[in-house]
Amino acid sequence: IIIPEWIDEVPDFVDLQQTNIVLPLKPEVKNEINQYIEEIHPTLLLFLRKLKVIEIEEKDKQKIKKIELHKKDGIVEIVYDGEKSYWKVIKKLFKVPQDIEEERRKGVDETEIILAFPLNENGSPDTSNEQFVFAFLPVRKYGFKFIIQADFLLPISREDIIKDNKWNKWLRDSIVEVFFDAVKEFKNDEKLKYNFYDYLPLEEVKDKFFLPVVNQIYEKLREEECILSETNRWSKPSEVLIGDEEIRKIVTNEDLQNIFGKEYLSRRIRVKKAILRKLGIKEFSTEDLIKCLEHTEWVKKQSANWFANLFKYLSNKKLSDEQLEQLKNLNIIKLENGELTSINEGVVFFPLKKTVYGFESELRVIKKDIMDAILNYEKEERDKILDFLKKFGLKQANPYEIIENHILPIYENDEWEQKDSATLLGYIKYIKDNIDRYEKESDRRLNANKESWEVKEDPLKRLKNSLLIRINKDDEGKEWYDKPRNIYLPKTYGNENDLETLFEGIDVSFVHPCYIEDDLKKFDREINELEDRLKEKSKKWKKRRKKEVKRIDPKHFSPKLVIYENVLYGLELDLIPLKKLVKKKIRRGVQPQYDKDGEIPVIKTGNVYDGPIKWETTSRVNTEFYRMNKEAQVPKNSLIVTSTGEGSWGRTSISTVEHAIADGHIAIVEINEKTIDPYYVCAFLWTPYGKIQYERRVRGSTG
Numbered sequence: 001i002i003i004p005e006w007i008d009e010v011p012d013f014v015d016l017q018q019t020n021i022v023l024p025l026k027p028e029v030k031n032e033i034n035q036y037i038e039e040i041h042p043t044l045l046l047f048l049r050k051l052k053v054i055e056i057e058e059k060d061k062q063k064i065k066k067i068e069l070h071k072k073d074g075i076v077e078i079v080y081d082g083e084k085s086y087w088k089v090i091k092k093l094f095k096v097p098q099d100i101e102e103e104r105r106k107g108v109d110e111t112e113i114i115l116a117f118p119l120n121e122n123g124s125p126d127t128s129n130e131q132f133v134f135a136f137l138p139v140r141k142y143g144f145k146f147i148i149q150a151d152f153l154l155p156i157s158r159e160d161i162i163k164d165n166k167w168n169k170w171l172r173d174s175i176v177e178v179f180f181d182a183v184k185e186f187k188n189d190e191k192l193k194y195n196f197y198d199y200l201p202l203e204e205v206k207d208k209f210f211l212p213v214v215n216q217i218y219e220k221l222r223e224e225e226c227i228l229s230e231t232n233r234w235s236k237p238s239e240v241l242i243g244d245e246e247i248r249k250i251v252t253n254e255d256l257q258n259i260f261g262k263e264y265l266s267r268r269i270r271v272k273k274a275i276l277r278k279l280g281i282k283e284f285s286t287e288d289l290i291k292c293l294e295h296t297e298w299v300k301k302q303s304a305n306w307f308a309n310l311f312k313y314l315s316n317k318k319l320s321d322e323q324l325e326q327l328k329n330l331n332i333i334k335l336e337n338g339e340l341t342s343i344n345e346g347v348v349f350f351p352l353k354k355t356v357y358g359f360e361s362e363l364r365v366i367k368k369d370i371m372d373a374i375l376n377y378e379k380e381e382r383d384k385i386l387d388f389l390k391k392f393g394l395k396q397a398n399p400y401e402i403i404e405n406h407i408l409p410i411y412e413n414d415e416w417e418q419k420d421s422a423t424l425l426g427y428i429k430y431i432k433d434n435i436d437r438y439e440k441e442s443d444r445r446l447n448a449n450k451e452s453w454e455v456k457e458d459p460l461k462r463l464k465n466s467l468l469i470r471i472n473k474d475d476e477g478k479e480w481y482d483k484p485r486n487i488y489l490p491k492t493y494g495n496e497n498d499l500e501t502l503f504e505g506i507d508v509s510f511v512h513p514c515y516i517e518d519d520l521k522k523f524d525r526e527i528n529e530l531e532d533r534l535k536e537k538s539k540k541w542k543k544r545r546k547k548e549v550k551r552i553d554p555k556h557f558s559p560k561l562v563i564y565e566n567v568l569y570g571l572e573l574d575l576i577p578l579k580k581l582v583k584k585k586i587r588r589g590v591q592p593q594y595d596k597d598g599e600i601p602v603i604k605t606g607n608v609y610d611g612p613i614k615w616e617t618t619s620r621v622n623t624e625f626y627r628m629n630k631e632a633q634v635p636k637n638s639l640i641v642t643s644t645g646e647g648s649w650g651r652t653s654i655s656t657v658e659h660a661i662a663d664g665h666i667a668i669v670e671i672n673e674k675t676i677d678p679y680y681v682c683a684f685l686w687t688p689y690g691k692i693q694y695e696r697r698v699r700g701s702t703g
Contacts, residue, residue, distance in 0.1 A: 486509060
């Protein structure tokens, strides 16, 4: 206890206008006192009621230490050593409960707890530093981002708070009330209402004595309207969801209110996700989206861009098998007719490139506007969405998928009986026009992984077993259909065997001509048009064509081939016979005498395709054989044509090596390079107009 004494002789440094206390120091404690003075924390003024300035003058050192406190608009400013700090200070007076008895606080009826929250100069939270816990003077840091000042009991060393003390525990448990008074202040402060959450501790507080403070703050906040929603309404954490910009394009804040009675967290809130999670605020999840998508009427109102955004969002999510199956059961695919459907209701196709067969309106095709919106995305994003839609179950509108997943099920489920004639005709025409592509894909799927010794499945097996073909039997206007295995092709379809005559009087079914009637009409129409165009042709042109009358084989006069070639002649271009472009007579090679050690490559039919020759696959002859057979030698840049064999003649390439020899099935055409580029000739012969000329000029039963 310090007992003041009056003195008669007043020292010169005493200010007679103020109260002065003079403390004479013993020499041995002077240095210790100086150390205490140095340790005076500037924030001490935050907890003193009346003192606004602390000024310490060391006359012998001519040194002045000054700490000042200023208040303005609810902000406390501390000025010390040329530096300024800013604080939001919240105080609360507590009456001491009767059951709290502490010998060292006997007679104390009330005590004050103060929380001081550091601010940046602009009034926003400054949580860059850990703050002290005070018992009027700093004790130590415990991990809090704000100062706690309370009348804690300390040991003589002041190194820590006495933790097994009832008084101290009561003070500690009262901190949360002061913090919530602070929250009320923060909610009304434009600089703090969006980011005061930064003051909330996460893992920084590790001391067991103060951990209950952290838990109490979060528990109480979960029940308080302490978080701003998208409509700027203070809400409980359980009443808001975190939603990124992508999900907000799909489920708006208004949608969220209507469907869940919740709102999105305000975009203006700035807080760590870990704090939001600890408050119990959940992110908008895939399960939430699925619940939204169950509202079919809501989905039905959405635009093409909305569906594109939905599929983009889903394509970026790692969906579980269960979630994917849930989505497949939802009506979230808008079809071209405007209806909603689910993938599990039936096959949905990507848009068709063209519609000419008459049954396309039956196909469940995703609305083209949606696909157009998806195609507007950048390539990487677009490809990701398309991959998702394929995984989701959408099928490409290619022949295999349409035949397998639309046409054949109609026959297999007896739905064909409800279809009109034009639709059934369209099914078969589509299959006829795409049979090669279907067979190739079917074979790949059925047999690609089988070993060479394994029995291959017939790629057309399902077609043969399921399809029904119209037959040439009419019964009072009724159309008759039968399985392909029970029907014969008539002469109309190009069957050179006159089966109608052979089976006359026998109950045999033939394919009805309806499937080629349109094609025949088209050919007739095109031929008539060409005849009209050719009436004015010159005598010279007609003379050049006269030799064709010598050809009487049906292949030469096939309508399709005639049309193509007449189109070519009808272009009135300067057409030159191939024989006038060569510098030597066109010739064939010889039968080679192979030599596995030979150096000269042999060009055979199997080496030539419409493209570069695969030299690495060629057999060899020796140099002597090459030298002895000059007519079979193939100079570089010569045109090579496979000239025998049905199915193999007419393949064209260019010899790109200096020395090669052709076998007897290869025609060697040495183009006069001064007249025309052999590569141009080769490229032309790859076109349909080149191929048609080969086909019309083939002779012999095997080509």
